[in-house]
Structure formats: structure tokens, C-alpha cells
Amino acid sequence: MTETATSHYKRPDVAGYAEVPYAEKERLFSEVKEDMRFSDYLYGCYECGICVAACPSARFYDFSPRRIAQAAAREDVELIYQQMQEDIWECSQCFSCLRCPRGNNPGGIITIMREVAINNGLASAKQAMEGYSRIIYKIMSTGTQVSPDMLQADAFPDWGPETADVSANLDLWRRALPSETMHTTNTGWDVADKTLVELYLIWFHTGALDMIEEIDQGLHAILQEVMEECLEDEGIEL
Amino acid sequence: MGSETVAVIGGGPGGLRAAHGIVDVGSKVVLIEKREFLGGTPIAENYAGLTPHGEAAEPQMQRMAELVTSNPNADVRLGTEVVSCEGEPGAYLLTLTGADGTETIEVGAIVLATGFKHFDPGRETQMYGYYEFPDVIALPDLEAMLKEHSVVRPSNGEAPKSLCFIQCVGSRDRQIGNEYCSKVCCGVASKEAIEVRELLPDCKVYIFYIDMRMYGYWESEIYWPAQEKHHVQYVKGMVTEVLPKGDKLIIRGEDTTMGRPMEIPMDMVVLSVGMEPSVGTREMARVLGVKQNRYGFIDAVAGPLDPVSTDREGIYACGAALGPADLEDTVSSASNAALRAVAFVRSRAAAATA
Numbered sequence: 015m016t017e018t019a020t021s022h023y024k025r026p027d028v029a030g031y032a033e034v035p036y037a038e039k040e041r042l043f044s045e046v047k048e049d050m051r052f053s054d055y056l057y058g059c060y061e062c063g064i065c066v067a068a069c070p071s072a073r074f075y076d077f078s079p080r081r082i083a084q085a086a087a088r089e090d091v092e093l094i095y096q097q098m099q100e101d102i103w104e105c106s107q108c109f110s111c112l113r114c115p116r117g118n119n120p121g122g123i124i125t126i127m128r129e130v131a132i133n134n135g136l137a138s139a140k141q142a143m144e145g146y147s148r149i150i151y152k153i154m155s156t157g158t159q160v161s162p163d164m165l166q167a168d169a170f171p172d173w174g175p176e177t178a179d180v181s182a183n184l185d186l187w188r189r190a191l192p193s194e195t196m197h198t199t200n201t202g203w204d205v206a207d208k209t210l211v212e213l214y215l216i217w218f219h220t221g222a223l224d225m226i227e228e229i230d231q232g233l234h235a236i237l238q239e240v241m242e243e244c245l246e247d248e249g250i251e252l
Numbered sequence: 253m254g255s256e257t258v259a260v261i262g263g264g265p266g267g268l269r270a271a272h273g274i275v276d277v278g279s280k281v282v283l284i285e286k287r288e289f290l291g292g293t294p295i296a297e298n299y300a301g302l303t304p305h306g307e308a309a310e311p312q313m314q315r316m317a318e319l320v321t322s323n324p325n326a327d328v329r330l331g332t333e334v335v336s337c338e339g340e341p342g343a344y345l346l347t348l349t350g351a352d353g354t355e356t357i358e359v360g361a362i363v364l365a366t367g368f369k370h371f372d373p374g375r376e377t378q379m380y381g382y383y384e385f386p387d388v389i390a391l392p393d394l395e396a397m398l399k400e401h402s403v404v405r406p407s408n409g410e411a412p413k414s415l416c417f418i419q420c421v422g423s424r425d426r427q428i429g430n431e432y433c434s435k436v437c438c439g440v441a442s443k444e445a446i447e448v449r450e451l452l453p454d455c456k457v458y459i460f461y462i463d464m465r466m467y468g469y470w471e472s473e474i475y476w477p478a479q480e481k482h483h484v485q486y487v488k489g490m491v492t493e494v495l496p497k498g499d500k501l502i503i504r505g506e507d508t509t510m511g512r513p514m515e516i517p518m519d520m521v522v523l524s525v526g527m528e529p530s531v532g533t534r535e536m537a538r539v540l541g542v543k544q545n546r547y548g549f550i551d552a553v554a555g556p557l558d559p560v561s562t563d564r565e566g567i568y569a570c571g572a573a574l575g576p577a578d579l580e581d582t583v584s585s586a587s588n589a590a591l592r593a594v595a596f597v598r599s600r601a602a603a604a605t606a
Contacts, residue, residue: 058479061488061509088485
């Protein structure tokens with residue numbers, strides 16, 4: 015390990031995800047720092063805690079936007095890696111932390127860290143995106159984002175422990191409701207081929223498809239297969 | 253009997269400003285300085301740049317001195333000390349000794365501008381090893397290096413790759429007896445940290461602190477740029493000891509906001525020493541018979557709306573003779589003391605001729 019100031023801090027508990035060489039952690043942080051938004055999101059940190067006081071997630075998780083800003087300001091590469099594998103997924107991206115007196119945006123730093131985590135296929139990103147990656151396929155196939163049958167315990171762990179109970183007897187719960195709720199499982203609206211192609215191209219050009227490939231190769235393969243004919247009909251080559 | 257001349261004791265920033273103020277309004281001044289030169293601590297201690305803006309200390313002090321020495325109403329006595337004070341308010345008799353022997357002069361009022369000395373880090377109660385490790389230095393030592401544009405490790409002459417400041421050394425410490433905040437060290441350390449980063453961009457610079465006390469514009473003019481532009485690392489937590497490790501030093505403390513202990517190797521450690529009354533301040537308090545506070549500074553007995561009066565009529569004090577003060581405080585209180593002294597001697601003279 016490179017001899018740096020931070021490497022002499024007491025080591026964080028790195029259990030639960032893969033340890034990687036220090037140089038790899040440095041590389042990930044440099045990707046965060048080189049993002050064009052970074053300099054507008056982090057000035058200097060008073061370590062005053064106003065962001066934590068304002069943060070809804072901090073009330074329920076061992077999560078602190080202050081530690082995110084601090085770690086970035088101190089360039090604490092070890093801690094930043096740990097945060098990219100854990101903390102950043104506990105943020106609800108509500109940006110209550112924007113009340114920072116120094117004008118920092120801890121939530122924005124997290125946005126960048128999440129993107130870097132996804133683009134580099136970190137285990138935490140794969141786990142966190144597991145449920146959400148299905149949404150894209152759902153939109154393309156049915157025109158809805160989320161349907162009741164997607165409520166599965168493994169897919170949306172951030173929806174809480176009750177998800178398992180609810181999903182186990184979902185059909186019963188749904189039938190107990192007076193109005194029809196299961197129909198969106200198969201239908202939303204008919205997604206026109208033109209719309210499909212536009213959506214696909216947006217995801218392609220914004221890098222969203224690359225993210226999906228990094229997170230869920232199976233899904234990515236399905237999307238490619240589904241779209242192959244559509245793109246051909248439109249005369250588009252990617 | 254009585255004199256309209258004012259004596260200013262001490263030729264640093266405060267004394268020079270007071271003397272200039274006195275001659276500027278047409279009164280006479282005798283400026284008495286123990287050292288052989290004017291400019292006070294900024295010159296004696298080789299300050300590089302003045303806090304907060306970092307202008308070169310030497311030309312600034314020289315300019316202040318010339319405003320006094322070029323005025324025919326100023327009688328500047330270098331290498332001269334006050335050994336006794338007789339007489340009464342309006343007609344104090346000061347006995348001076350210097351190279352030319354002993355002389356007694358009569359003055360109507362006195363301004364004490366005898367300043368401070370840097371805390372001696374050998375007296376700290378932690379274990380920082382100022383006299384043990386060559387790479388442990390103090391703020392004025394680093395100032396002298398910055399003045400030469402060469403910051404190197406005293407142990408081997410190489411540029412440091414890591415350097416830290418430890419704040420509040422000799423200040424805010426009941427163990428030592430200096431319970432007060434020395435007021436300027438946060439700003440001075442941050443200013444020096446910026447200068448080190450500019451001189452040595454590859455050197456990591458840390459500041460370990462209890463509270464950062466960057467009041468007023470120092471906040472946005474020193475603290476924020478140090479952190480945001482120069483990436484000086486501020487860590488809230490005091491270092492308990494400095495230990496040798498190979499050819500480096502290890503600092504040991506707690507990173508309080510991160511909630512973890514820390515041991516960090518450093519090439520250089522800079523102790524942010526605070527202010528104590530100078531030998532001259534203690535000595536002049538005794539000779540003039542003015543009251544000192546429990547820390548040895550001159551007691552401003554009249555409270556916050558009159559911060560320059562001592563307990564003796566016609567004797568005023570200014571700057572760091574009164575307690576920790578930055579340059580802005582010092583010249584402000586010096587102008588205040590000069591005005592009070594001139595008003596005092598003129599009102600006595602007016603009363604005598606009436």
C-alpha cells in the first residue's frame with residue numbers, strides 16, 4: 015500500500031465487498047474528481063453537521079452526508095471507496111443537504127460517486143440497481159415503469175423489510191383492493207416502434223445502455239435482441 | 253511645570269503608529285526602543301508576509317518607521333531603555349539609559365507599546381519535542397524560512413513532502429496558565445500554510461485545531477482560500493504527541509469529526525505558538541507601576557469602551573502589550589492611545605495657562 019497520511023488511519027471495516035488495490039481506489043476517486051460538476055459541488059467543509067441535521071436518510075441509517083463531503087475534501091481514498099461500496103446508496107437524493115453554509119452539495123457528490131460506481135460495475139451498484147434495471151425493460155415492453163408483480167423482496171431492498179411479506183401474498187393483497195390493480199402488469203399503453211427507437215437511442219447516446227451492460231449483462235442482451243429488428247426497420251446502425 | 257511631549261515606549265507596529273499619530277497632529281514625541289532598530293517583532297522575528305494579506309513585512313515596517321523618523325517633532329532613541337519613572341501625570345520624569353549614557357527627560361504622558369513574545373514551546377505540557385527534534389519548529393521559525401523563500405527540513409535540508417501545524421500551543425491551556433486565545437495563530441498558520449503550498453505544491457499541509465478562530469474577513473480572505481484553493485487539510489483534533497519514526501515524525505491524535513484515532517507521518521511539524529507578554533511589557537509595567545492582569549499583560553482597567561487606559565493617569569497602552577492582538581487591532585489601539593495621550597497633555601497645558 016502506498017504510504018499516505020490516510021493509510022495510517024485506523025483501517026475501515028472493509029468486510030462485505032471485495033478489497034481492491036489502493037491504486038484502483040485512487041483511480042475511482044480521480045474519476046469522481048474529474049467530473050465537471052465536482053468543483054461546484056465541493057468547496058471546503060466546516061464539518062459542522064448541518065447537512066446531517068437536514069438529511070432524512072441520516073435519521074434511519076448509519077449515513078452521514080458530512081462524512082461524504084469530508085472524505086472527498088480530505089481525499090481519503092480508502093474511506094471514499096468504502097462509501098462507494100456502502101454509504102452512497104443510502105442517500106435518497108432529496109438534496110436537503112444543499113443548505114450547507116459553504117455552498118457544498120453532498121448529494122451531488124453522491125450523484126457523481128453513484129455514476130462512477132455504476133460505470134465501473136462496483137458490486138454495490140449492481141446490487142442497488144438490480145430492481146431498477148428491470149424498469150427499462152418494463153417501459154419498453156409495456157409502457158409502464160413499475161407494476162405490482164415487480165414488488166419482490168430481492169429487487170427493491172430499499173423498500174424495506176415488509177416487501178418480503180407483501181410480495182409473498184401479493185395476489186391476495188391486490189384482490190382485497192376494490193379497484194383493479196393488476197392490469198398494469200401486462201398493459202400500460204401500446205409502445206409505438208418509433209417511441210421505442212427514440213428511447214433506445216437516448217439511452218444509447220447518454221451512456222445509460224453502457225451502465226445497464228455493466229450492471230446486468232443479461233438484460234442488456236435482451237434489449238439488444240428486442241431492438242435489433244426495430245432499428246433495422248428504421249435504417250439505423252449503431 | 254509640565255510637558256506637552258508624549259513618550260512612546262516600543263518601536264514596533266503599535267509604537268510606530270502611536271508616534272506617527274502624535275506628530276501627525278502637531279505634538280512632540282520621544283520614541284524609546286530597546287533594540288537597535290525599529291519595526292519590532294515583525295523585523296526581529298523575520299516575518300515574511302504580514303497577516304492577513306501577506307504583504308512583505310520589511311518594506312511595510314520600513315515605511316511605518318520613516319513616517320516617524322522623517323518628522324522633526326519625533327525624537328527617536330534606539331538602543332535605549334527606561335530604567336525609572338518619577339514625577340506625576342502631566343510631568344513624568346523618565347530616566348533613560350543607552351549608548352550615550354543616562355538621561356532624565358520630562359514627558360506629559362506615556363504610551364506603552366511593548367508588545368508580546370512568542371510562547372516558548374519548551375514550556376508546552378504535551379510532548380511535541382521542539383527542542384528534541386530538529387524538524388519540529390514554531391510559527392516564527394517557518395516565517396523566517398518563508399522570508400528566504402526556502403522551506404526545508406532542518407534535519408536534512410530537503411523540501412518536506414508533508415507538513416502540519418498544531419494550533420493552540422501555549423494558548424487556551426489551563427495546565428500552562430495561558431487560558432486566553434492568542435487570537436492571531438489561526439490566521440497566521442493558515443497564511444503560512446498557503447505560502448508553503450504555493451512554494452511547495454507537492455507538500456501536503458495539515459492544520460490540527462481545537463476551533464478555527466478566523467474572525468471577520470479572515471474567514472473569506474484566509475480560511476476559505478486555504479481550504480478551497482490551496483487544499484490545506486483542516487482536521488479538528490489536537491495532537492497529543494510527536495514521535496520519531498525513522499527519519500520522519502509521527503503525530504498522534506484523534507480525528508474527532510471522523511471519530512477515529514490517527515497516526516500520521518510528517519516531515520515537518522510547526523507549532524502554532526501563542527502570545528505572552530514580552531520581557532519589555534513585564535519590565536515596563538514594573539518600572540511605570542501600572543497594573544498587569546493575571547497573565548502579565550497591561551490591564552486595560554476602564555473596560556471595553558476605553559481599551560487603552562491603564563490604572564495610572566496619563567499612561568496608556570496599546571497593541572499586544574494589552575493582550576493578544578493582530579496588526580489591525582494593534583494600529584487601531586495605537587491611534588486610540590496616541591489621541592488620548594495628546595488630548596491629555598494639551599488639556600493639562602490649557603488648564604495651566606488659563
